[in-house]
Amino acid sequence: MVGMVSIVARELTKTFGDVVAVQGIDLTVTPGEFLVVLGPTGCGKSTLLRLLAGFEEPTSGTVLFDGVPVTEIDPRKRGIAMVFQNYALYPHLTVAQNIGFPLRAAPGPAPDIAARVSDVARTVGIADLLSRYPEHLSGGQQQRVAMARALIRHPAVFLLDEPLSNVDASARAALRGEIVALARRLAVTTIYVTHDQTEAMSMADRIAVLRLGVLHQVGPPVDVYADPDTLFVAAFLGMPRTSLLEAAVYAEAGRVVLDLGSQVLELPAGDPRTERLAEHHTERVTWVLRALPLEARDMTLRGTVRSVENLGHELLAHVDVGGVPSTRLDAPAPALRSVAASTSYGFYPAYDLVDGPPTGEVMVRVPVSAGVRIGAELDVGVGAADLLLFDRAGRRIRFAAA
Numbered sequence: 001m002v003g004m005v006s007i008v009a010r011e012l013t014k015t016f017g018d019v020v021a022v023q024g025i026d027l028t029v030t031p032g033e034f035l036v037v038l039g040p041t042g043c044g045k046s047t048l049l050r051l052l053a054g055f056e057e058p059t060s061g062t063v064l065f066d067g068v069p070v071t072e073i074d075p076r077k078r079g080i081a082m083v084f085q086n087y088a089l090y091p092h093l094t095v096a097q098n099i100g101f102p103l104r105a106a107p108g109p110a111p112d113i114a115a116r117v118s119d120v121a122r123t124v125g126i127a128d129l130l131s132r133y134p135e136h137l138s139g140g141q142q143q144r145v146a147m148a149r150a151l152i153r154h155p156a157v158f159l160l161d162e163p164l165s166n167v168d169a170s171a172r173a174a175l176r177g178e179i180v181a182l183a184r185r186l187a188v189t190t191i192y193v194t195h196d197q198t199e200a201m202s203m204a205d206r207i208a209v210l211r212l213g214v215l216h217q218v219g220p221p222v223d224v225y226a227d228p229d230t231l232f233v234a235a236f237l238g239m240p241r242t243s244l245l246e247a248a249v250y251a252e253a254g255r256v257v258l259d260l261g262s263q264v265l266e267l268p269a270g271d272p273r274t275e276r277l278a279e280h281h282t283e284r285v286t287w288v289l290r291a292l293p294l295e296a297r298d299m300t301l302r303g304t305v306r307s308v309e310n311l312g313h314e315l316l317a318h319v320d321v322g323g324v325p326s327t328r329l330d331a332p333a334p335a336l337r338s339v340a341a342s343t344s345y346g347f348y349p350a351y352d353l354v355d356g357p358p359t360g361e362v363m364v365r366v367p368v369s370a371g372v373r374i375g376a377e378l379d380v381g382v383g384a385a386d387l388l389l390f391d392r393a394g395r396r397i398r399f400a401a402a
């Protein structure tokens with residue numbers, strides 16, 4: 001296949017015995033797009049990538065390249081280039097020989113290998129390393145060689161599976177930008193798999209967030225971050241840090257409060273969210289809170305500074321608001337325990353308590369010049385837009401006004 005290819009997955013499912021690695025995924029990758037598949041380890045990213053490439057037979061569902069079932073296209077004509085976490089270079093071949101290998105191995109007339117090798121080596125920034133052997137290269141350089149080797153046949157589809165995992169941190173940042181630039185320049189449809197949210201956020205045209213084989217959300221990184229559909233997506237995309245607090249909703253006579261157990265937040269009178277939230281009266285919800293700026297807002301959370309991280313350009317205060325943190329999403333569910341309510345509402349249900357006393361910490365961004373002491377009491381402003389709430393099934397509670 002030549003030129004830019006669209007890749008469509010329809011109701012794609014793959015099981016290995018009892019394990020459902022990929023479950024009912026519908027996904028369209030548009031021609032020339034840079035799509036990042038993001039999710040924790042074991043969520044099915046690699047399996048999805050292999051299915052999309054036609055390397056793996058789906059249990060059910062189909063993959064189409066430009067509308068044609070991928071299994072009906074000769075693998076050599078699919079135009080797929082793939083790069084993995086371990087570069088797998090041939091140790092006894094030079095960089096130039098490694099890069100040129102696919103051309104030498106290909107059937108048909110030999111193209112001008114030397115010219116193409118130096119061309120693609122220049123593209124990935126390793127033109128001066130052509131006579132070296134892999135063992136004399138850094139991890140980042142080895143990955144560039146692997147990319148050059150993948151790209152020398154001018155693929156229509158470029159698949160990368162955690163390509164930067166073995167590259168040290170300093171080289172990783174530079175390579176991220178270069179891979180994106182490369183994919184653009186070559187106008188190739190690219191699918192990039194990672195568990196690293198920073199990579200996903202900085203590289204993708206769109207991200208596809210996967211958990212336990214299920215596609216939770218697809219969209220431009222800024223949209224998915226700002227408007228997560230599920231608790232998992234909200235919690236997974238948290239920078240610099242996300243707090244998950246358990247709360248219960250209480251509604252009476254046109255007012256709604258969120259009860260954190262230690263304190264309550266009341267929605268401002270007349271807030272358009274009141275009515276919608278009242279539908280969850282007495283239900284337990286999870287509140288996902290990104291780091292808040294220290295400023296006065298409609299509502300106030302009161303807490304005690306437990307620790308302070310200096311991020312250089314600002315401070316990140318960990319403020320204990322006495323709430324109950326949600327258990328980590330991947331942790332086994334602990335036994336339910338009741339917590340004695342200290343608010344006047346006192347109605348709230350049993351919480352999944354992690355060991356020890358409740359220490360629901362909220363992150364607060366403080367200017368370095370303002371300073372903040374451990375042990376200080378802080379009033380942290382909360383705006384209605386900060387109410388990123390999820391029901392017990394982990395679904396977003398959406399407000400029409402939001």
Ligand SMILES: Nc1ncnc2c1ncn2[C@@H]1O[C@H](COP(=O)(O)OP(=O)(O)OP(=O)(O)O)[C@@H](O)[C@H]1O
Nearest residue numbers: 016019020021040041042043044045046047048195
């Ligand atoms: N060939 C196989 N046989 C049996 N189970 C498999 C096979 N391949 C994958 N799995 C299982 O399917 C699930 C998804 O695996 P997959 O490798 O796709 O996840 P991943 O998100 O790429 O993980 P990682 O980031 O750790 O590479 C896992 O539970 C894994 O153990």
